[in-house]
Amino acid sequence: MNTINTNTVRYLSLFFTIVTLSFVSMCQAQDITIPLWKEGIPNQRKTSEKEIATKTDILRIGNVQKPTLACYFPPDSINTHKAIIICPGGAYKILAYNLEGTTIAKWFQERGIAAFVLKYRLPTSNSLVIPHKAPLQDLQKAVRLVRHKAGDWQISENNVGVMGFSAGGHLVSTLGVHYNEETYQPRRLEDSLSARPDFMALLYPVITMNASYAHKGSINNLLGDSPPQTLLDYYSNEQHINSQTPPTFLVHATDDRGVPVENTLAFYQKLKIASVPAEMHVYQEGGHGFGIAPNNEQLHTWIDLLYNWILNLDNK
Known part of the structure; x- marks a missing residue:
């Protein structure tokens, strides 16, 4: 009887161990959203302001009060151990959250790249003390947080990239030239x-x-x-490129009437002068805010080109 009880206990113990490990593995693969700041949000005061989410043709989020990082992990079987943090655009007034965020993240997730959508604070919010600093604070924190969790999330800490659309592209390029700036007190x-x-x-x-x-x-x-001119100069990111600026992939449409293609051309030219690895694709047509462009066979090619570029980067 004691033998039966002992074996039963062993089998039950093994069973629960397998179930527990399976559950942990399953949880690691699930998409999660986490707060960016856990010990108080810097550069922010308490107000009655509320976050606004409006869904029409796209999901627009404004007045962000609590920055978050939405995490999309690929299955282990296709994991490339690379990661990309995505910053949606919206002229620093709103975030085009699905068009230039979650849709892009899921595309990369399905192809083995861990993707993170940053819901960053917007400088039009009355809750901010120094409004223009908040987006960069949030993106710096996001990069550091992903690097810190790289082991848990099966990511190489030397393969963490950032991606931005329109004003989100400005934020990303700001990080690319001002990543060493101390924008918040380390905690x-x-x-x-x-x-x-x-x-x-x-x-x-x-x-x-x-x-x-x-x-x-x-x-x-x-x-x-x-x-003031000092801030205009600081945020004119083409002026601050040097040899340490990260390798950059650029996409634009010639007929963009919202943000002229000259923005991309100027940045690429300065990257070339600084001998920074760069690849640029300028499409004849596409306008502004095309996102993944799923219904345009020619324009849609940009994301496959970017994917192959990322896979071939040597960041060992």
Whole structure:
């Protein structure tokens, strides 16, 4: 009787161990959304302001109060151990959250790249103390957090890239040239890690704040109606490229009337001068805000080109 009980206990123990391990493995593969800041959000005061989400043709999110990171992990069988953090655009006023965020993340997830959608704070919010600093604070934190969790999430910490659309592209390029800036007081272990991305992808990005082809809406939302020249210079990202700027992939359409293609051309030219690895694709037609362009066979090719570029990067 004791033998039967002992064997039963052993079998039950083994059974529950297998179930537990399976559950843990399943949880690791699930998509999750986590808060970006766990010990108080820097550069923010308490107000009655509420986040706004409006769903029409796309999901638009405004007045972000609690930045988050939506995580999309690939199955183990196709995991490339690469990661990309995605910043939706919206002229620094809203986030085109599904068009330039979750839709893109799921595409990469299905192809073995861990993808993260950053819901970053927008400088039009009244909750911010110094509005223009908040987006960069959030993106720096996101890169550091993904690097910190790289082991748990089966990601190589040397293969963490960032990707941005329109104003999100401006935010990403801002990180690419100002990753060493101390934008917030370190509080957690991850804050000691580098915020430099291993690569960048810029989709029809806002780049400059100075030239005639600058996007006025993004300037006004980020810096206000009459910003000082020092801030215009600081956020004119083509002016700050050097040899340490991350490798960059750029996409734009020639007929973009929202954010002129000259933004991308200027950034690419400065990357070339600095000998930074870069690849640029300029389409004849596409306009602005085309996202993944699923119904346009020619324009849709950009994401496959980007995917192959990422896979061939050497960031060992």
